[in-house]
Amino acid sequence: MPYHQFKVSECIPERLHHAVDKGADEDLTDALPLGYLNTIPGTISERGCAYCGAKHVIGTPMKDVIHLSHGPVGCTYDTWQTKRYISDDGNFQLKYTFASDVKESNVVFGAEKMLKKNIIEAFKAFPQIHNMNIYSTCATALIGDDINAVAEDVMAEMPDKKIFVCNSPGFAGPSQSGGHHKINLQFLNQWVGTGEPEIYSKHVINYIGEYNIQGDQEIMRDYFLRMGIQILATFTGNGRFDDLRCIHKAQLNVLECARSAEYICDELRVRYGIPRMDIDGFGFEATADSLRKIGYFFGIEDKAEQIIAEEYARWKPELDWYAARLQGVKMCLWPGGSKLWHWSHMLKTEMGINVVSVYTKFGHQGDMEKGVSRCEPGTLAIDDPNELESVEAMYELKPDLIMTGKRPGEVAKKIRIPYLNVHGYHNGPYKGFEGWVRLARDIYNCVYSPAHSLVHLDISKDEIPTDKGFATRESLSDVNLSDEIKNSTELREYTGDYDPIPRLRKKMEENQYTFPDPVTGEWRQVPLDTILKGKIVDVE
Amino acid sequence: MENKIAQEKMAQLEWYISKHCLWQYNSRGWDRLIQNERILTKTKQLLRGENAKDDDTIADRYYWSEAMSLQGAFKRYFPWVAETSKEDIAQILDLLKERMDHTMVHASLNQELVKEKY
Numbered sequence: 301m302p303y304h305q306f307k308v309s310e311c312i313p314e315r316l317h318h319a320v321d322k323g324a325d326e327d328l329t330d331a332l333p334l335g336y337l338n339t340i341p342g343t344i345s346e347r348g349c350a351y352c353g354a355k356h357v358i359g360t361p362m363k364d365v366i367h368l369s370h371g372p373v374g375c376t377y378d379t380w381q382t383k384r385y386i387s388d389d390g391n392f393q394l395k396y397t398f399a400s401d402v403k404e405s406n407v408v409f410g411a412e413k414m415l416k417k418n419i420i421e422a423f424k425a426f427p428q429i430h431n432m433n434i435y436s437t438c439a440t441a442l443i444g445d446d447i448n449a450v451a452e453d454v455m456a457e458m459p460d461k462k463i464f465v466c467n468s469p470g471f472a473g474p475s476q477s478g479g480h481h482k483i484n485l486q487f488l489n490q491w492v493g494t495g496e497p498e499i500y501s502k503h504v505i506n507y508i509g510e511y512n513i514q515g516d517q518e519i520m521r522d523y524f525l526r527m528g529i530q531i532l533a534t535f536t537g538n539g540r541f542d543d544l545r546c547i548h549k550a551q552l553n554v555l556e557c558a559r560s561a562e563y564i565c566d567e568l569r570v571r572y573g574i575p576r577m578d579i580d581g582f583g584f585e586a587t588a589d590s591l592r593k594i595g596y597f598f599g600i601e602d603k604a605e606q607i608i609a610e611e612y613a614r615w616k617p618e619l620d621w622y623a624a625r626l627q628g629v630k631m632c633l634w635p636g637g638s639k640l641w642h643w644s645h646m647l648k649t650e651m652g653i654n655v656v657s658v659y660t661k662f663g664h665q666g667d668m669e670k671g672v673s674r675c676e677p678g679t680l681a682i683d684d685p686n687e688l689e690s691v692e693a694m695y696e697l698k699p700d701l702i703m704t705g706k707r708p709g710e711v712a713k714k715i716r717i718p719y720l721n722v723h724g725y726h727n728g729p730y731k732g733f734e735g736w737v738r739l740a741r742d743i744y745n746c747v748y749s750p751a752h753s754l755v756h757l758d759i760s761k762d763e764i765p766t767d768k769g770f771a772t773r774e775s776l777s778d779v780n781l782s783d784e785i786k787n788s789t790e791l792r793e794y795t796g797d798y799d800p801i802p803r804l805r806k807k808m809e810e811n812q813y814t815f816p817d818p819v820t821g822e823w824r825q826v827p828l829d830t831i832l833k834g835k836i837v838d839v840e
Numbered sequence: 841m842e843n844k845i846a847q848e849k850m851a852q853l854e855w856y857i858s859k860h861c862l863w864q865y866n867s868r869g870w871d872r873l874i875q876n877e878r879i880l881t882k883t884k885q886l887l888r889g890e891n892a893k894d895d896d897t898i899a900d901r902y903y904w905s906e907a908m909s910l911q912g913a914f915k916r917y918f919p920w921v922a923e924t925s926k927e928d929i930a931q932i933l934d935l936l937k938e939r940m941d942h943t944m945v946h947a948s949l950n951q952e953l954v955k956e957k958y
Contacts, residue, residue, distance in 0.1 A: 336952070575898055593909040666865055673858040
């Protein structure tokens with residue numbers, strides 16, 4: 301696999317080893333992009349910082365927590381609401397963001413007293429919230445504020461409150477990934493093991509590395525609950541602070557995003573002996589395989605097979621409708637970290653999409669191992685690309701769409717390539733069987749948008765066709781389709797809801813799930829309050 | 841089985857793992873060696889119709905679950921697996937383990953594999 305030389309980066313020779321062209325008959329021992337290194341001076345990186353990685357990605361999806369940044373107000377504002385990690389109890393974590401609003405005088409004289417005042421003020425303003433995460437920032441780390449001491453002081457004065465201190469200032473690592481690492485281990489060290497949960501099922505998991513983007517967690521939760529599995533806690537999407545204190549009591553850690561959360565799984569394995577099972581919740585086959593092996597672990601593979609059969613029957617004809625129309629579409633799959641490997645093979649096999657490039661902003665070499673393995677020969681794999689490299693790649697590869705985040709997505713639009721937001725999502729959730737159909741639908745709508753096709757015309761020089769009339773997505777996508785597919789009575793477009801989450805929450809409220817008793821194994825219903833807000837007993 | 845044929849069949853199984861499995865990517869080299877050893881040994885035992893459970897621990901149950909999933913997939917994807925003798929299965933799976941250790945650990949270019957702490 302030769303390294304890929306970008307013309308725009310010839311003046312930055314260190315960049316050469318950050319990109320490879322995957323060759324046929326070659327393997328990971330031939331070439332692998334470097335990763336998780338400090339951004340090279342002179343290159344304009346699209347990365348976030350370690351504070352952002354800790355707070356924005358992992359901390360903030362916790363739903364019953366006041367998230368307070370100890371620093372200038374911009375740090376908290378710019379990490380607020382840009383990802384739709386919703387919760388099932390009112391979205392407190394999205395509605396509010398808190399900052400201690402550090403100013404010059406605080407940098408000179410210290411900000412600890414002000415921080416304490418702000419913590420108490422925030423707790424009093426929201427008396428129903430009993431937990432707080434405080435995130436250090438560059439400014440307050442550099443002046444040496446002892447946030448832990450302030451937090452201890454407040455907890456002594458307000459014994460019904462719990463405060464987690466996350467020391468991950470922006471400079472504490474090459475990228476947001478440094479923050480993922482820090483918050484994983486700091487939460488484990490500060491709070492895990494301090495609570496005793498109520499166990500109501502024989503089968504107990506933690507769902508780790510899942511952030512409930514537009515309801516991803518709630519789609520997967522439905523499958524787990526249908527299997528009779530108790531989800532002790534989700535780290536961290538739609539997760540309760542108290543539940544997360546009890547994750548040492550699970551029998552299995554089911555790990556989705558290994559990039560952001562393998563650290564806590566690995567440590568739970570070492571300290572508490574809880575196995576780590578990596579899964580893929582994206583794609584039909586991958587989701588089915590994941591449910592199947594969780595089923596094997598608990599001896600409930602029949603339950604898994606039943607769900608797989610039901611979900612395939614409900615959604616596969618809809619996936620296939622889109623797959624028939626997406627064959628050969630060229631895509632640059634440019635997410636942040638884990639989706640390049642979660643998605644690349646499933647996009648190829650289940651939608652017929654050719655992934656011509658994968659990149660990662662903050663991934664490590666391990667992510668590139670997975671990504672390169674799962675994409676096809678000829679794919680360009682890039683670590684931490686700068687904006688000029690991205691533009692050069694788009695001009696060279698001429699993809700039909702880019703799947704990426706907002707910043708590079710806007711760049712793609714400027715050069716007339718449509719993009720889908722795969723960070724905060726366009727019309728997610730994208731997980732599970734229904735979610736994968738929704739992703740296929742969004743890709744289809746993106747590629748065959750009649751409005752987007754107009755951007756390729758330059759009104760300053762192109763002749764504008766006036767003889768072409770109204771176009772629809774289907775009239776564009778079905779040009780070369782066989783009559784057999786066009787007229788199929790089995791295949792159909794997505795027939796789910798505009799937003800599937802209310803349906804899942806209604807199902808939850810109706811409490812249709814049953815669980816095997818931890819002692820007797822007898823399957824029975826469990827009160828909804830126990831499922832959603834099980835009792836936690838504090839332990840030393 | 842001739843070594844060349846065994847290598848070809850092993851490459852098919854390796855292809856499946858590279859596209860579908862995540863257990864071989866744990867972030868440290870020593871960890872990957874354990875994963876390869878436990879999961880591929882149990883997969884071999886299951887394909888040979890042998891007992892693949894060592895004890896009642898949840899750790900062992902995890903490796904067994906991955907192996908159950910893998911052997912099922914091997915049979916679905918490659919019909920020749922079900923028709924291969926126990927001896928030949930052992931030969932192919934041993935080659936696979938050797939290959940995985942080589943690619944994912946000993947010859948890996950991933951510089952994080954040798955870091956001491958998680």
